[in-house]
Amino acid sequence: MPPIRRVAIVGGTHGNELTGAYLAKKFAALPQLVQRSSFESTVLLANPLAFAARQRYLERDLNRCFSPENLQDAAALSYEDNQARAIYQQLGSGAAKADFILDLHSTTANMGLTIILTNRHPFNLRMAAYLSGLHPAVKIYFWMDSQTTFLRSISKFGCAIEVGPVAQGLLDAALFEQTQALVYSVLDYLEAQNRGVDLKIADRLTLYECTAMVDYPKTEQGDLAAMIHPQLQSRDYQPLQSGDAIFLGFDGTTIHYSGELAYPVFINEAAYYEKGIAFCLTQQQQISLAD
Amino acid sequence: MPPIRRVAIVGGTHGNELTGAYLAKKFAALPQLVQRSSFESTVLLANPLAFAARQRYLERDLNRCFSPENLQDAAALSYEDNQARAIYQQLGSGAAKADFILDLHSTTANMGLTIILTNRHPFNLRMAAYLSGLHPAVKIYFWMDSQTTFLRSISKFGCAIEVGPVAQGLLDAALFEQTQALVYSVLDYLEAQNRGVDLKIADRLTLYECTAMVDYPKTEQGDLAAMIHPQLQSRDYQPLQSGDAIFLGFDGTTIHYSGELAYPVFINEAAYYEKGIAFCLTQQQQISLAD
Numbered sequence: 001m002p003p004i005r006r007v008a009i010v011g012g013t014h015g016n017e018l019t020g021a022y023l024a025k026k027f028a029a030l031p032q033l034v035q036r037s038s039f040e041s042t043v044l045l046a047n048p049l050a051f052a053a054r055q056r057y058l059e060r061d062l063n064r065c066f067s068p069e070n071l072q073d074a075a076a077l078s079y080e081d082n083q084a085r086a087i088y089q090q091l092g093s094g095a096a097k098a099d100f101i102l103d104l105h106s107t108t109a110n111m112g113l114t115i116i117l118t119n120r121h122p123f124n125l126r127m128a129a130y131l132s133g134l135h136p137a138v139k140i141y142f143w144m145d146s147q148t149t150f151l152r153s154i155s156k157f158g159c160a161i162e163v164g165p166v167a168q169g170l171l172d173a174a175l176f177e178q179t180q181a182l183v184y185s186v187l188d189y190l191e192a193q194n195r196g197v198d199l200k201i202a203d204r205l206t207l208y209e210c211t212a213m214v215d216y217p218k219t220e221q222g223d224l225a226a227m228i229h230p231q232l233q234s235r236d237y238q239p240l241q242s243g244d245a246i247f248l249g250f251d252g253t254t255i256h257y258s259g260e261l262a263y264p265v266f267i268n269e270a271a272y273y274e275k276g277i278a279f280c281l282t283q284q285q286q287i288s289l290a291d
Numbered sequence: 292m293p294p295i296r297r298v299a300i301v302g303g304t305h306g307n308e309l310t311g312a313y314l315a316k317k318f319a320a321l322p323q324l325v326q327r328s329s330f331e332s333t334v335l336l337a338n339p340l341a342f343a344a345r346q347r348y349l350e351r352d353l354n355r356c357f358s359p360e361n362l363q364d365a366a367a368l369s370y371e372d373n374q375a376r377a378i379y380q381q382l383g384s385g386a387a388k389a390d391f392i393l394d395l396h397s398t399t400a401n402m403g404l405t406i407i408l409t410n411r412h413p414f415n416l417r418m419a420a421y422l423s424g425l426h427p428a429v430k431i432y433f434w435m436d437s438q439t440t441f442l443r444s445i446s447k448f449g450c451a452i453e454v455g456p457v458a459q460g461l462l463d464a465a466l467f468e469q470t471q472a473l474v475y476s477v478l479d480y481l482e483a484q485n486r487g488v489d490l491k492i493a494d495r496l497t498l499y500e501c502t503a504m505v506d507y508p509k510t511e512q513g514d515l516a517a518m519i520h521p522q523l524q525s526r527d528y529q530p531l532q533s534g535d536a537i538f539l540g541f542d543g544t545t546i547h548y549s550g551e552l553a554y555p556v557f558i559n560e561a562a563y564y565e566k567g568i569a570f571c572l573t574q575q576q577q578i579s580l581a582d
Contacts, residue, residue, distance in 0.1 A: 022515070026541050054565070055346075108458040167399040167458030169561035173518040173539045224313070227464040248464045250317050270460035274345070 001123060003194040004157065007041045008091050008098035009034055009183065013063050013105065013151050014271070015050025016168040019176050020104025020161075023183065036187055038194035042098065046087060046151060049079060054169050056271055063103075064149045084151075092154040101155040102186055104179065107164035108270045109279075110234040113138045113182055116160040117207075118145040122289070123157055127189050129205040129289055134185050135178075139237055141265060141282065142209040159186075165234070168270055203290045208237065208263050208282035215276040217247055217255060225249055228268045228278060236265045240281070247278070292414060294485040295448065298332045299382050299389035300325055300474065304354050304396065304442050305562070306341025307459040310467050311395025311452075314474065327478055329485035333389065337378060337442060340370060345460050347562055354394075355440045375442075383445040392446040393477055395470065398455035399561045400570075401525040404429045404469055407451040408498075409436040413580070414448055418480050420496040420580055425476050426469075430528055432556060432573065433500040450477075456525070459561055494581045499528065499554050499573035506567040508538055508546060516540055519559045519569060527556045531572075538569070 011017075011024030027034045027043040034041040050057045058079045065084035070076055091098040105116075115128050115138060132138040141162070145153050152158045163179050166172045192199050217226040226247035232240070240246070240262050247255035262281040266272060269279075302308075302315025318325045318334040325332040336342060338353050349370045356375035361367055382389040396407075406419050406429060423429040432453070436444050443449045454470050457463045483490050508517040517538035523531070531537070531553050538546035553572040557563060560570075 022541065025514075108461055165458070167456070167561050169459065169564065170399055170559050171515075171518040172559075173524065174521040176518060177539075223316075224462075227462040227467060230465040233464065248468075250313065268461050268463075270458050273460065 004039050004099045004190045006096060006098050007034075007039050007100045007102065007187070007190060008044060008155075009041060009102050009104070010044045010046050010151060011104040012048070012051045013046040013103055014056045014061075015047045015052070016054050016056050017104075017106040018054075018169065018171050019106045019163055019166060019179055021045060021051050022171060022176065023104055023180055026180075034183070034187060036191040038191055039099075041187070042091070042096070044087070044090070046103075047080065047083060056168070063151050066151055066153055067147045067149045070149070087151065088154060098155050099157060100190060101152040101158035102183065103150070103152045103158070103160040104183070105160050105162045106166045106175070107162050107266060108167060109164050109266045109268055110236045111139065111141075111162055111164045111265055112236075113178055114141050114162040114265075115139070116141045116143055116162055118143055118150060118153060118159075119156065121156060123193070124159060125205060125207075125287060126201055126289055127159070127186065128207070129203075130189050130199055130201045131182065131185055132205065133200065133202050135182060138182070140205060140207045142207050142285075143280075144210070161186075201289070203288065205287040205289060207285045207287050208265060209285055210265075210280050211262070211283050212281040213277045214246070214264075214279050214281060216273070216278045217249065224273075226253075226255060229254060232264070232267060232279070234267070236267050237263050240264050295330050295390040295481050297387060297389050298325075298330050298391045298393065298478070298481060299335060299446075300332060300393050300395070301335045301337050301442060302395045303339065303342045304337040304394055305347045305352075306338045306343070307345050307347050308395075308397040309345075309460065309462045310397045310454055310457060310470055312336060312342050313462060313467065314395055314471060317471075325474070325478060327482040329482050330390075332478075333382070333387070335378070335381070337394075338371065338374060347459070354442050357442055357444055358438045358440045361440070378442065379445060389446050390448060391481060392443040392449035393474065394441070394443045394449070394451040395474070396451050396453045397457045397466070398453050398557060399458060400557045400559055401456045401527045402430065402432075402453055402556055403455070403527075404473055405432050405453040405556075406430070407432045407434055407453050409434055409441060409444060409450075410447065412447060414484070415450060416496060416498075416578060417492055417580060418450070418477065419498070420494075421480050421490055421492045422473065422476055423496065424491065424493050426473060429473070431496060431498045433498050433576075434571075435501070452477075492580070494579065496578040496580060498576045498578050499556060500576055501556075501571050502553070502574050503572040504568045505537070505555075505570050505572060507564070507569045508540065515564075517544075517546060520545060523555070523558060523570070525558070527558050528554055531555050
């Protein structure tokens with residue numbers, strides 16, 4: 001494949017996810033931290049008004065605005081729609097088109113350091129294997145983005161880094177530093193690939209593929225009727241079996257899981273209450289990277 | 292002292308603190324849970340529009356609107372100013388005036404179950420001693436509210452319950468249930484006091500009195516220059532001594548504490564970034580309740 005010449009590092013796509021936003025601000029102030037000899041790096045604070053307001057977004061979720069239909073929809077006039085078009089202009093077209101996008105997110109779920117892939121290109125899978133070999137705590141989550149609504153879908157190559165648990169609107173210094181180290185490792189991978197340097201990369205990869213979303217139990221009026229059960233809370237990437245407790249009703253009743261073995265993630269993500277997602281079910285897969 | 296006849300249980304004073312908001316909704320739907328024979332209970336969701344928006348407030352912090360000056364200020368026209376006047380009408384004056392206010396809050400800081408007192412009336416101190424005897428994890432925080440800006444300052448008797456760590460905009464079922472149990476214990480105390488029932492109450496109380504606020508290091512432009520240091524993160528109510536690390540700069544430098552022995556609380560509270568509070572220093576005090 002051709003070398004990666006232009007890398008975009010994006011933070012603050014969600015304005016209240018401060019880890020990525022402040023990493024972007026740091027890299028913008030000290031660009032030498034993310035420059036490497038074989039490619040150029042662009043740093044972007046993607047949703048500056050939402051960041052200033054410490055909100056996820058002003059009018060709609062920017063990270064759901066990047067489908068080709070939406071980018072061309074003359075009736076899509078929200079601040080985030082306009083911002084998406086501006087970002088697409090900058091990173092998705094013309095001479096400065098990004099070859100690789102790294103989008104920095106955080107979650108209130110206990111997902112540790114997660115690499116989110118939205119396609120199975122071998123270049124991305126090998127990068128994921130490299131990162132999980134280097135940082136054993138790294139998990140690989142595969143979230144097919146068939147409508148290409150995510151910011152990082154602008155480029156075939158790239159990933160999101162999702163770190164947690166961290167509350168919205170605050171900085172956890174330990175997670176900040178771990179995320180920063182992971183960014184540098186991504187850049188090291190790109191530099192080595194560009195320069196033809198052999199990296200030690202395992203030929204197998206464990207990947208968690210999103211297969212279903214589970215909503216909270218609701219009242220007839222559509223309000224929450226239950227919470228994530230304490231026995232499920234914080235157990236992201238742990239096996240979930242039929243009969244396990246998943247919800248605790250406000251009336252004290254326990255609701256149990258019924259279904260095939262799964263590995264839930266995004267358990268109790270604050271931003272997903274409004275999306276009707278209490279957690280995402282994944283299947284654990286072993287991927288061979290042998291040629 | 293005269294009996295407590297009217298109790299107000301308030302949640303959602305901050306719209307993104309869901310523990311108290313959903314407890315208030317539960318108690319409003321099932322009022323028998325908070326009724327006792329010797330007093331009436333009123334349940335209030337204090338900031339319904341902020342709760343609907345899952346924001347702390349719409350225009351200004353409702354829990355800083357209750358000073359007499361502000362309540363009488365004809366130029367104070369924000370949604371929260373109007374809401375404060377309406378709440379004062381309901382709970383602070385006339386025949387339905389609340390004798391006791393219990394205001395339910397949550398924090399992103401690791402404060403466990405905290406009772407916040409804003410005055411040292413023996414009735415409140417004895418209640419705090421009763422609660423900490425019943426629930427050994429309970430801590431008592433004294434935050435003098437000399438301007439009486441807090442909602443609960445409407446009444447001389449009462450307290451806030453502050454639970455954490457919990458992110459804004461989500462429910463932690465374990466903390467929800469612990470907070471609920473603590474509410475019932477408060478009601479039990481009031482009922483026993485009204486009925487002249489002797490309660491087992493220790494004659495000593497450990498109290499943490501707020502003595503100073505510490506802001507984040509800032510850049511010349513007023514932006515954050517540092518984060519809570521990992522060695523301070525989550526160590527609410529632990530002793531802080533001169534030389535201990537308190538901040539980690541984005542450039543990797545560590546900033547150390549200089550001052551007398553203190554016990555910090557509200558460490559890394561998300562809502563306090565905009566208030567210029569990284570943590571609050573307290574002094575630990577032993578209070579005698581002997582007559």
